[in-house]
Amino acid sequence: MKKQFNRMKQLANQTVGRLIERRMELVRVVSHNTHKKMVSCLQGHIGAEAEKRHKKLPLTALSQAMVEGGTQLGEDSSIGKMMEVCGEVENRLATELMQHELQMEKEVLDPISQLAEVEIPNILKQRKQLAKLVLDYDSARARTSSLQTCTVSSPKKATTPTTSSR
Known part of the structure; x- marks a missing residue:
């Protein structure tokens, strides 16, 4: 009866173990x-340094184009000034995005x-x-228990000294 119980317990543990692994x-x-x-949603490159990541952002390239375009139009032009200001704002936005x-x-992402x-994988390995x-x-x-029952059920026979009579 005890062996059957232990076998059922072992089967139940295996079933639960498979469920946990799944x-x-x-x-x-x-x-x-x-x-x-x-x-895939990130615009920068994962694992890259901050400066490299900042340079590769689309906003950074756009902000540089805006600043260059504003400079080409001239400082006196209101459109040129507006493009420079927009370029600076986009550069700050790129910095915020990178941070x-x-x-x-x-x-x-790292956790x-x-x-x-x-x-x-470590948990599964340690569980196995x-x-x-x-x-x-x-x-x-079980082996220890069976050995103990064997020694208890058949103890050594006590030997009594025999006296010989002549």
């Missing part, structure tokens, strides 16, 4: 896909990536190792 894999895939979609993307990368690529160790522990405990 859920963890689902979380990993969702985290990975979310990271990819969020990276926002850097902060978002640090606070959101999601860490979760999907490092944490979840734990299950193996628990099985080893249970079998060692």
Whole structure:
């Protein structure tokens, strides 16, 4: 009866283990896909230094074109002044966008990536190792228990000294 109970317990643990692994894999895939979609929304290049990222933003190129266009029209032209001011504003917007993307990368994208690529695989690996160790522990405990019952049920026979009579 006890063996059947232990076998049913083991089957239940395996079933729950498979469900947990499926859920963890689902979380990993969702985290990975979310990271990819969020990276695709960024205008700068992920992982690049701030200056390089700032130079590659479309707003930066547009702001430089506006400033150059305003300079070509001349300082006396109101359109030229307006283009220079617009170029400076766009440059500030590009700086704000770059800072926002850097902060978002640090606070959101890096943790999601860490979760999907490092944490979840480690959890699954350690979980498998734990299950193996628990099985080893249970079998060692069962062997110890069976050895103890064997020694209790058949204790050594006591020998009494015999006296010989002549």
